[in-house]
Amino acid sequence: MKVTLMHHTPLDVCAHAIRTCWQSFDKSDGGGEKDRALIDRVGNKYKHSSTLEHLVYTFYIQGISRALLQELARHRMASLSVKSTRYTLKELKNTDPFDLDDFKGASKFIVLTGNEDVDRASIAALNNLQALLKKGISNDIAKYALVECYKTELTWTINARSLQNFLTLRSSKSALWEIRELAKAVYEVLPDEHKYLFKDCMANLSE
Numbered sequence: 296m297k298v299t300l301m302h303h304t305p306l307d308v309c310a311h312a313i314r315t316c317w318q319s320f321d322k323s324d325g326g327g328e329k330d331r332a333l334i335d336r337v338g339n340k341y342k343h344s345s346t347l348e349h350l351v352y353t354f355y356i357q358g359i360s361r362a363l364l365q366e367l368a369r370h371r372m373a374s375l376s377v378k379s380t381r382y383t384l385k386e387l388k389n390t391d392p393f394d395l396d397d398f399k400g401a402s403k404f405i406v407l408t409g410n411e412d413v414d415r416a417s418i419a420a421l422n423n424l425q426a427l428l429k430k431g432i433s434n435d436i437a438k439y440a441l442v443e444c445y446k447t448e449l450t451w452t453i454n455a456r457s458l459q460n461f462l463t464l465r466s467s468k469s470a471l472w473e474i475r476e477l478a479k480a481v482y483e484v485l486p487d488e489h490k491y492l493f494k495d496c497m498a499n500l501s502e
């Protein structure tokens with residue numbers, strides 16, 4: 296998978312929002328140490344968490360399975376624009392069937408697990424779908440034969456409060472391995488000066 300951070304709100308916007316409550320704008324250091332401490336104190340320690348909603352991040356997430364997409368979409372406090380199989384399945388139609396051992400070739404279209412029995416079964420299912428498309432069956436009907444490992448991509452926008460919730464739940468060892476990988480990748484591409492707001496959410500990652 297590949298995660299790219301496309302856009303983020305500067306910290307001083309969140310500090311400004313917090314300072315609006317106390318009209319303490321003159322104490323701002325423009326997103327420096329004082330503002331960073333204020334955001335952590337008010338947003339995290341005092342649980343005035345709605346202030347964290349002023350920080351918004353947009354990610355471009357590529358090469359995840361539709362199995363992971365289903366879990367990601369459960370996070371309602373986020374916005375998703377997802378690659379449509381209705382409009383894009385010709386990418387598979389225009390290729391040749393894959394040899395069941397051609398993991399590298401098939402990985403252009405599916406997320407592999409590393410379990411060769413499972414991955415061969417996924418390649419067979421991919422070939423079945425491809426055969427249906429080559430027969431001229433429309434994407435809208437053929438897509439019902441899609442495997443969960445079929446790769447997709449999305450643009451994902453989420454605020455800091457919801458991202459904390461996502462990272463806490465999905466970096467946990469009880470989460471699905473692929474969404475744990477996503478949580479780690481999302482955390483890694485956050486701007487360095489923002490990471491302190493999310494560091495504690497990642498505490499379970501190494502377990």
Ligand SMILES: Cc1cc2nc3c(=O)[nH]c(=O)nc-3n(C[C@H](O)[C@H](O)[C@H](O)COP(=O)(O)OP(=O)(O)OC[C@H]3O[C@@H](n4cnc5c(N)ncnc54)[C@H](O)[C@@H]3O)c2cc1C
Pocket residue numbers: 369370371372373457460464465469470471
């Ligand atoms: C380990 C694990 C296993 C899971 N297994 C399953 C499973 O087997 N089946 C399944 O269906 N789901 C499962 N889920 C998904 C889970 O139930 C949540 O849908 C998902 O984690 C999103 O969490 P969320 O609701 O906190 O996030 P969001 O939807 O982003 O909501 C963010 C926060 O907003 C508040 N909120 C949002 N909507 C409401 C509401 N209607 N009422 C009150 N407060 C609200 C809550 O405080 C919530 O935490 C699993 C999740 C995890 C982490």
